[in-house]
Amino acid sequence: MSVAATQPPATATSTDPETLGWMRGFPPAPDRTITFQNGSFRSFPELRWAWSNIRQLVPTVNVWRGAGPASPLPRADQDIGAVASTTMDGRPMTFANMLEETYTDGIAVLHRGRLIYERYFGALKPHKPHIAMSVTKSFTGTLAGILIAEGKIDPQAPITDYVPELKSSAFGDARVHEAMDMTTGLAYTEIYTDKNSAVWGLRRANGMAPIPPDYEGATNIFDFLIAQKKQGEHGKAFAYKTVNSDVLAWIIRRASGMTPSDLLSARIWAPMGAEEDAHYHVDRIGTESGGGGLSTCLRDLARFGETIRNFGRFNGRQIVPSQVVEDIARGGDPEKFKPAGYTTLPGASYRNQWWVTHNAHGAYMARGVHGQGIYIDPKAEMVIARYASHPVAGNAANDPVTLPAYMALAKALMAGG
């Protein structure tokens, strides 16, 4: 692959949403107006504004941070912008250039629990929630892990023990852990660049795409899930399909008797001492999208990453049972992951809605389209939280630049500190 072929159509600087003036003015100019109904919020560069302002486009539900003070996030600024790496396609790169090249909206780096680097670009501000996309799944997986640790969910149980309405669907003979590890056999496809892919039906159902006139598909998440068809066998191979996460979100609703927003608030957001409320976008009957609907401010994403890195302990308390994190960090079966063909993630696995690199540092990740992510490097005692608005949905567009930069930074921090 040539360098030219990997170049995106426009740079982060030339598509800066503040410079372009999206949604500026009263009213915004017609060619600077972004709406939900015409779908422009999903186009590039419009999405550079939209991912930091999703609640202005779709209904949402609050994730309350509680009434207490925000937890301390001690600062120890380090200028890591010059840390050098080499991209997977052989180009020299610095940490700062990586941020620019991958359309970063915000990045926070924690080393040994201290915030050593924090930058905002584009439309993001420290107090503003940015959509986490599929990083949401790792929250859903962690909440499920908490309920498993408490004996409220049995990962070996049939999914229909919790959601009997899925009996006639593809999930009718699947087990909870198969949804958690995305090893179910489903006809559903998730190809972001193909408008006929099933993922667009899910987006219409979960409220993140408008309903066309005379549309006969599902207009809420539940109806979409119960209509899923099986293809192949469960438990054989990893296949990244968001419906698994939405099923898991339904399981945690039933097992806890709480909505994901209330559960996340009670179990993580408030105990963690988040500094801002978060929110989920909801479908047309109020259902949170457990597969991609969460928006948080960057520092709270970093707090959550640090909570996980510390085996669930943060803000002076045990928030997530340590065995939940141990299970994630240990990872899944790389042999089941391999056939999925992620060339940027050789030897990796997927476990409980987290991506596990099995690299020399034992790093694992939460990942979302357009460059959202939490990168946890246990060996380097480093957590990177990152929000972005990359023109390409799939993270294969980010990984060749970001992953080497993260490893280089980890090594630099280990050497330096």
Added chain:
Amino acid sequence: MSVAATQPPATATSTDPETLGWMRGFPPAPDRTITFQNGSFRSFPELRWAWSNIRQLVPTVNVWRGAGPASPLPRADQDIGAVASTTMDGRPMTFANMLEETYTDGIAVLHRGRLIYERYFGALKPHKPHIAMSVTKSFTGTLAGILIAEGKIDPQAPITDYVPELKSSAFGDARVHEAMDMTTGLAYTEIYTDKNSAVWGLRRANGMAPIPPDYEGATNIFDFLIAQKKQGEHGKAFAYKTVNSDVLAWIIRRASGMTPSDLLSARIWAPMGAEEDAHYHVDRIGTESGGGGLSTCLRDLARFGETIRNFGRFNGRQIVPSQVVEDIARGGDPEKFKPAGYTTLPGASYRNQWWVTHNAHGAYMARGVHGQGIYIDPKAEMVIARYASHPVAGNAANDPVTLPAYMALAKALMAGG
């Protein structure tokens, strides 16, 4: 009018949204599901859930409370539930019964700056925002007042000095103060019970009602405003028409260069030490409804009322210039108000988006449909903040019960304290 005729169709207790189980379950039962698209959120008793959960139904924009601590709201509980009054139609009433009879979702009473009474009912919780409806107008009017005091808006200037696009509309020859006092002459009608009234066109435009297929009317606030037609003369008489408030919101946008959400955050919400973020619902191009779109938690509504009662001083600082409050408290011209025929508000006036009773205590109010309100009694040093979900939109359904109860409480507090 007989007692029977004033009785609403169902009691607050029998329509409690928690008891009825609206939006409970995963998914909610079809007959317990409330959606935006089918308009059910505006029906009674569904609205008893919806007014406490509006952001789950429509897009919103955040009003940030800032990063600081919440301002103290010292407590001095008093059991005022038994305070007796007589309704305008001659029935004996207690303060507690008034709350039940008028479908109160939450009430907070401040006396001399202390929170003496706070109750929540139905779907409202202390940390949850409830829609303020037209109480929003009084925030818009207060923000306009601040900008007037700073010389950024001239109340005597033509509206077109700020919004030249209104040149061909009814507002083309009106002045700022005429919009503030709602003395413009407009063809627009605001009859909540008439589906053909212009207010429904405004609701479609501002995002609080769905757009029917093949609808040719305005689908955003700006387009709705510039199409308003004149009827009668400006400056002659008060006529309660929400488009004035939306025009005023547009004036403050242009004069401040900020959105109402950012302006409210910077000028009031953060300095006041609000304990929760607030939000506005927005139209399809991101415009806050300055006439009815604000949602706040109850205590913050009480904080704002106390700020105004204290001539703009609260949380150790002067938030609103005192002359802004003096101008409101002095009131408008009762002769211009009289023809509007508010039988429950004899001798009252309307000034800068506030309702002024000109009663013996000099009380003035912010008021919103279905029973939303701030009642400020300067003589009794009392502020009442109230959210409600009354089945009837117009406050003539509340006033005969609430206003005598408020005055009786004021007198009891003056006698007792």
